[in-house]
Amino acid sequence: MGLIEAMRKGSGSDSKIVYDYDSSGEQPWVTTSLDFLVNWGRANSLWPMPFGTACCAIEFMASAASHYDLARFGMERMSFSPRQSDVLICAGRVPFKLAPVLRRIYQQMHQPKWVISMGACASSGGMFDSYAVVQGIDTIIPVDVYVPGCPPRPEGLIYGIMMLQKKIREERMERGELREELAPDPSSQLYIPPSRIDELSEPFGNSVHQTRSAP
Amino acid sequence: MSEHLTQDHAAPAFAIVYPGQPGDAPATPKQVPHKGGAVNPSVAALRAKFGPVIGRHDVVWNETTVFVQRDKVAEVCAWLQSDPAQSYEYLSDVTAVEYRDAVRPIEVVWHLRSIKFRRFLRLKTELPKAGKTPLEVPSVWGVWKGADWLERECYDMFGIKFTGHPDLRRILMWEQYKEGFPLRKDFPMRGRFSRSEQLKNALSANPEARYSMEELSIADAFEDLPHDMRKRIGGGERTGE
Numbered sequence: 001m002g003l004i005e006a007m008r009k010g011s012g013s014d015s016k017i018v019y020d021y022d023s024s025g026e027q028p029w030v031t032t033s034l035d036f037l038v039n040w041g042r043a044n045s046l047w048p049m050p051f052g053t054a055c056c057a058i059e060f061m062a063s064a065a066s067h068y069d070l071a072r073f074g075m076e077r078m079s080f081s082p083r084q085s086d087v088l089i090c091a092g093r094v095p096f097k098l099a100p101v102l103r104r105i106y107q108q109m110h111q112p113k114w115v116i117s118m119g120a121c122a123s124s125g126g127m128f129d130s131y132a133v134v135q136g137i138d139t140i141i142p143v144d145v146y147v148p149g150c151p152p153r154p155e156g157l158i159y160g161i162m163m164l165q166k167k168i169r170e171e172r173m174e175r176g177e178l179r180e181e182l183a184p185d186p187s188s189q190l191y192i193p194p195s196r197i198d199e200l201s202e203p204f205g206n207s208v209h210q211t212r213s214a215p
Numbered sequence: 216m217s218e219h220l221t222q223d224h225a226a227p228a229f230a231i232v233y234p235g236q237p238g239d240a241p242a243t244p245k246q247v248p249h250k251g252g253a254v255n256p257s258v259a260a261l262r263a264k265f266g267p268v269i270g271r272h273d274v275v276w277n278e279t280t281v282f283v284q285r286d287k288v289a290e291v292c293a294w295l296q297s298d299p300a301q302s303y304e305y306l307s308d309v310t311a312v313e314y315r316d317a318v319r320p321i322e323v324v325w326h327l328r329s330i331k332f333r334r335f336l337r338l339k340t341e342l343p344k345a346g347k348t349p350l351e352v353p354s355v356w357g358v359w360k361g362a363d364w365l366e367r368e369c370y371d372m373f374g375i376k377f378t379g380h381p382d383l384r385r386i387l388m389w390e391q392y393k394e395g396f397p398l399r400k401d402f403p404m405r406g407r408f409s410r411s412e413q414l415k416n417a418l419s420a421n422p423e424a425r426y427s428m429e430e431l432s433i434a435d436a437f438e439d440l441p442h443d444m445r446k447r448i449g450g451g452e453r454t455g456e
Binding site: 096097099100103129130131132134135139140184188189190194195197198200201203 | 387388389394397402403404405406409410411412413414415416417418419420421
């Protein structure tokens with residue numbers, strides 16, 4: 001257990017992070033240590049599945065390039081196949097025509113899997129409150145981290161990734177329901193109730209003025 | 216090295232020669248009048264050839280617009296494309312305009328370009344909104360094959376039927392889209408259905424069954440598809456129209 005002790009104390013890039021650990025002895029030592037080891041591995045080797053549909057993808061490319069260097073987070077390998085990826089980064093607006101594609105890519109990813117919704121359009125539809133654009137990808141797939149911005153700067157995306165890493169480090173084996181997949185309703189293919197989708201997609205801000213139609 | 220460069224300078228690899236202006240590249244026209252510029256000579260030729268089929272014409276920013284009778288569009292286009300004195304080889308765009316006015320008709324617009332004579336001509340035809348006239352114009356697919364997707368887009372956005380088009384179906388919206396035609400003025404900005412209804416319709420589509428046989432054979436991809444998909448698409452299944 002020398003390795004685990006060493007990692008608990010922290011080394012390398014993790015040395016500044018304070019882990020929220022239960023040291024009261026209520027949790028079995030073996031599972032918490034194993035949790036720690038597994039989470040350490042998962043959080044530091046996230047393989048992204050880039051789903052870039054708009055200008056956010058340009059910022060994502062900038063984040064992956066040498067100046068911001070996503071490889072520091074174990075993300076040097078962009079996984080363009082959903083089967084070999086851990087985190088789906090949806091960068092850009094998603095039109096309704098692409099909704100079944102995004103849903104299928106998410107379903108093809110193996111557990112454990114996470115989703116980052118990058119930018120205003122992916123998170124809420126952004127300025128595109130129109131007939132063609134999904135008002136937030138959380139109406140199609142579950143989302144872990146929302147990164148605001150239009151588009152977010154690479155620092156913003158990196159902050160979102162670090163938040164996701166923090167979330168991963170706090171996962172516990174005893175909470176198995178975290179990894180249970182939400183099954184969409186077989187008839188409507190929606191995984192949250194329609195009333196909730198309508199509520200999430202309500203017009204807001206400037207878009208309430210966009211209701212002109214013919215006399 | 217320097218010898219080589221001077222040689223190149225003396226005799227460039229190729230030179231662009233513009234008709235009527237040997238060795239002299241035309242400058243971008245300056246001080247173009249808003250209205251009343253020079254009329255494209257094709258208008259007079261069209262009037263001589265087709266007579267009453269050709270309606271009024273208009274010159275805005277040196278671009279000529281001619282109105283054509285609706286059912287004669289394909290004939291006029293075929294002549295403009297094939298006549299050696301007109302030679303409009305290239306169809307830039309097919310689109311439509313609807314005005315925010317209950318009476319003013321919908322216009323279908325064709326942008327023609329003659330590469331040989333460096334001319335631009337805009338054809339328009341009017342489709343009255345009131346009454347029971349169907350929104351139909353003849354397709355120019357027989358004249359320019361490039362009209363295929365342009366007319367499909369125009370159909371998708373405005374609901375204008377192009378008679379004689381070989382494969383007129385939606386191109387931007389998915390094929391089972393039921394809400395209508397998005398660029399029409401009576402179409403609400405957010406669509407006709409509720410967001411949950413729209414999402415339900417979108418998610419029920421099969422993302423693989425989007426392609427027609429024509430598109431797959433263009434891409435040479437049909438033979439590489441999985442067996443079940445080949446069977447399904449070969450049998451003519453689409454997501455429904």
